[in-house]
Amino acid sequence: MYTFLLFLLFAIAKAVDGYICLERRVPDQIRLAFAGNNAVNVGWHSYACPFRIDNPNPTPTVFYGLSRTTLKFTSVNRQSKAYNRRNIIKTSWFYSVELRNLKPSTIYYYKIAASQYVSASNIYSFKSPPTLGDRRRAINIAAYGDLGVDGLLGTVTNGAGLFERALRALQRILPKVDFFLHHGDICYADNTPLLLFGKTYEEAMDYCQTAMMKITSTRFYMTAVLTYSKITNKPS
Incomplete structure (x- = not known):
C-alpha cells in the first residue's frame, strides 16, 4: 500500500513538473x-x-x-x-x-x-x-551615455518610453556601427517604485537586457563603469 502511494505521489510530481515546464x-x-x-x-x-x-x-x-x-x-x-x-x-x-x-x-x-x-x-x-x-578599414564606434530614467519619474521629467526611444535610435544606426561603448547606466533598477513603476530590481534589469538583445547579439557592446562622486565640505 505504501509503495503504491509513493509511486502515485512520484507520478503526480512528475506530471506537475512536466506541465509547469x-x-x-x-x-x-x-x-x-x-x-x-x-x-x-x-x-x-x-x-x-x-x-x-x-x-x-x-x-x-x-x-x-x-x-x-x-x-x-x-x-x-x-x-x-x-x-x-x-x-x-x-x-x-x-x-x-x-x-x-x-x-x-x-x-x-x-x-x-x-x-x-x-x-x-x-x-x-x-x-x-x-x-x-x-x-x-575604419572601425566605427558609437559612444554614448546613460539611457535615462524610466518609470513614473522618467515619464514626468523626460516623456514616456525614454529607454525605448533611445534603443530605437541605436537600432537605426546599427548597420553603420562595429562597436558600442556605453558610458554609464543601462537601466535604473533600485526597487524604488517612483523609478520602476512597480518593477522589481531583477524585472527591470531583465527587461532592459532582453530589449537590448537586437544590438548586443550582433555587435560588440561594452558598458564602462560610471561612478557618482559626492563632495563633502568638512569644517576646518
Missing part, C-alpha cells in the same frame, strides 16, 4: 564580447522552470560557422552561474561560451544549442575583430 524556455539577453586575440565570447541567460533551481543547461553549447546553413564548429563551456536562487519561481542562469581561432574581419554565424526544456536560439551573426594594427 511545458512552455519551453528560450535563451535571452544574448550578448557578444571580445575574448582576446581571434576569439569572441557569447553570453546569455535562461530561466529555470518554476520550483526548480537545477541548471537547465549543464553543458552550454554554441554552434558556429561561416555560413548560416553550415554551422560546422562547436564550442562547449561547462561553467555557468545561478542568480536569485531564493526565487523558486524565477531562478536565473547565466552562461558564456568562447568561440576561438576565428579568422579576422570575417562574418560568422552562430546558434545557441537547445538543452532540456530550453529551446535553441535563432541564428545570429557578427564580424570578428580585425587583426591588431590593420588600417585597411
Whole structure:
C-alpha cells in the first residue's frame, strides 16, 4: 500500500513538473564580447522552470560557422552561474561560451544549442575583430551615455518610453556601427517604485537586457563603469 502511494505521489510530481515546464524556455539577453586575440565570447541567460533551481543547461553549447546553413564548429563551456536562487519561481542562469581561432574581419554565424526544456536560439551573426594594427578599414564606434530614467519619474521629467526611444535610435544606426561603448547606466533598477513603476530590481534589469538583445547579439557592446562622486565640505 505504501509503495503504491509513493509511486502515485512520484507520478503526480512528475506530471506537475512536466506541465509547469511545458512552455519551453528560450535563451535571452544574448550578448557578444571580445575574448582576446581571434576569439569572441557569447553570453546569455535562461530561466529555470518554476520550483526548480537545477541548471537547465549543464553543458552550454554554441554552434558556429561561416555560413548560416553550415554551422560546422562547436564550442562547449561547462561553467555557468545561478542568480536569485531564493526565487523558486524565477531562478536565473547565466552562461558564456568562447568561440576561438576565428579568422579576422570575417562574418560568422552562430546558434545557441537547445538543452532540456530550453529551446535553441535563432541564428545570429557578427564580424570578428580585425587583426591588431590593420588600417585597411575604419572601425566605427558609437559612444554614448546613460539611457535615462524610466518609470513614473522618467515619464514626468523626460516623456514616456525614454529607454525605448533611445534603443530605437541605436537600432537605426546599427548597420553603420562595429562597436558600442556605453558610458554609464543601462537601466535604473533600485526597487524604488517612483523609478520602476512597480518593477522589481531583477524585472527591470531583465527587461532592459532582453530589449537590448537586437544590438548586443550582433555587435560588440561594452558598458564602462560610471561612478557618482559626492563632495563633502568638512569644517576646518
